[in-house]
Amino acid sequence: MHRLHAYPDLRAMFRRLLIATLIGILPQLTLLGARQVR
Secondary structure, eight states, X not given: OOOTTHHHHHHHHHXXXXXXXXXXXXXXXXXXXXXXXX
């Protein structure tokens, strides 16, 4: 049996996870950048 219909959901989940990680990492990166600029 083919499971082609599972790929779009997986891709959406991966995209959501990537966005969540970006939202979690961005504030820390900005803080590190501000510290290094000073």
